[in-house]
Amino acid sequence: MKKLLTATALLMATTSFASAEGELQLYNWGDYTNPELLAKFEKETGIKVTVTDYDSNDTALAKIEAGGAGFDLVVPSANYVPIYRDKGLIQELDLSKLPHHSNIAPEWMDVAYDPGRAYTVPWQWGTTGMAVNQTAYSGDINTSAIFLDPPPELVGKVNVTPEMNDVLALATMYVGGQPCSEDPEVMKKVRDVLIAAKPKWLSMDYGMTEKMSNNDVMASLYWNGAIFRARLANPDVKYGYPKEGYPLWMDNVALLSDATNVEEAYKFLDFIMLPENAALISAFARYANGISGSEEFMPADMKDAPEIVVPEEFKAAGHFLPTCTGKGQEYITAIWTELQK
Numbered sequence: 107m108k109k110l111l112t113a114t115a116l117l118m119a120t121t122s123f124a125s126a127e128g129e130l131q132l133y134n135w136g137d138y139t140n141p142e143l144l145a146k147f148e149k150e151t152g153i154k155v156t157v158t159d160y161d162s163n164d165t166a167l168a169k170i171e172a173g174g175a176g177f178d179l180v181v182p183s184a185n186y187v188p189i190y191r192d193k194g195l196i197q198e199l200d201l202s203k204l205p206h207h208s209n210i211a212p213e214w215m216d217v218a219y220d221p222g223r224a225y226t227v228p229w230q231w232g233t234t235g236m237a238v239n240q241t242a243y244s245g246d247i248n249t250s251a252i253f254l255d256p257p258p259e260l261v262g263k264v265n266v267t268p269e270m271n272d273v274l275a276l277a278t279m280y281v282g283g284q285p286c287s288e289d290p291e292v293m294k295k296v297r298d299v300l301i302a303a304k305p306k307w308l309s310m311d312y313g314m315t316e317k318m319s320n321n322d323v324m325a326s327l328y329w330n331g332a333i334f335r336a337r338l339a340n341p342d343v344k345y346g347y348p349k350e351g352y353p354l355w356m357d358n359v360a361l362l363s364d365a366t367n368v369e370e371a372y373k374f375l376d377f378i379m380l381p382e383n384a385a386l387i388s389a390f391a392r393y394a395n396g397i398s399g400s401e402e403f404m405p406a407d408m409k410d411a412p413e414i415v416v417p418e419e420f421k422a423a424g425h426f427l428p429t430c431t432g433k434g435q436e437y438i439t440a441i442w443t444e445l446q447k
Contacts (some may be wrong), residue, residue, distance in 0.1 A: 129154055129156070130367050130374055131178045132156065132158070133179065135161070136159035138230075142386055147374060156174045162268065163182060163269070164270065170195050178365040179361060184219045185353050187219045187220050187225065188429045194263075195363055196361060198224050199224060204372065204406075206380055220299045226360045227357060229387065230393035231392060231394055232329055232331050234330075236253065236347075237326045237336065237349070238252060240343075241321075243324065244257075247344055249346070250413075252264065252327075253326075254276075260324055260325050262306065264311075265312070265314060265328075270442045271430070272353050280351070281296055284294075288427075289431065293438075295438075314336065319340045329393075332391075344412075347416060350423070351424075352423055353427070374402070388400065399444050
């Protein structure tokens with residue numbers, strides 16, 4: 107009987123191991139992963155990728171911190187990478203398993219949030235700005251006043267994406283401060299302008315590609331690639347770069363410390379650093395990526411799209427957000443909590 111149990115246990119263990127092979131669990135932003143990319147990866151490697159969506163950096167971080175989620179890869183924004191690293195939630199990459207690591211564009215290789223790309227590889231990058239339907243408003247759209255002091259034409263028609271760091275950073279720059287400010291006077295101005303603006307908003311929601319395309323929302327604080335997609339469906343939608351200051355961001359793929367499908371994860375990470383595959387990522391979500399040589403594989407309409415190519419006059423207003431800590435984090439969390447009431 108003991109021999110039978112041992113044999114059975116061995117068989118079960120072998121079967122369990124076999125069923126885990128050829129799988130990968132990717133935890134990514136919603137509507138952000140090209141099905142064509144996944145089909146190509148599965149065809150070339152035999153590895154099936156299951157994607158689970160999230161809607162914000164905070165949602166993803168909380169889920170990973172809780173443990174036991176079963177994900178292998180996650181896609182945090184730049185200012186969240188140090189948080190994941192410092193909490194031990196992601197592991198340093200073995201670059202010997204990533205022969206295409208050198209395809210990362212030089213400007214995206216030695217980034218402040220991940221020097222030498224020791225923990226992450228690029229996914230996509232872009233800006234957070236203002237989308238406006240010009241049938242409703244034909245004035246200046248290159249300003250955060252669209253959501254912080256809406257013109258009469260847009261009162262009750264503005265959406266604000268519920269991404270705390272973007273909203274607080276834009277509001278802080280609008281009042282003349284810097285993101286993560288620890289100056290109580292500056293942060294009081296930020297709080298006051300947001301609380302005064304909220305009654306003039308329609309919603310705090312995601313899904314603006316469809317809602318802007320369908321004329322359900324006339325203006326929104328949102329991300330450039332999603333608004334590019336909205337404009338392709340509805341030419342009245344335009345994207346503005348707030349002259350007071352706006353966030354630049356890059357989303358990055360990281361290997362979780364408790365990943366179970368590690369070898370499969372490395373194959374995927376290396377796969378997305380091939381220029382033609384990075385272009386597939388961009389072609390779907392309509393954001394730029396950080397891989398050299400991918401431009402030649404990109405859709406032609408991305409090469410001069412106003413949502414992708416930042417106008418020269420607004421380039422200096424774009425800033426990568428720092429990782430807020432200490433008093434700065436306390437202020438934005440308190441303001442955000444009040445804003446949600």
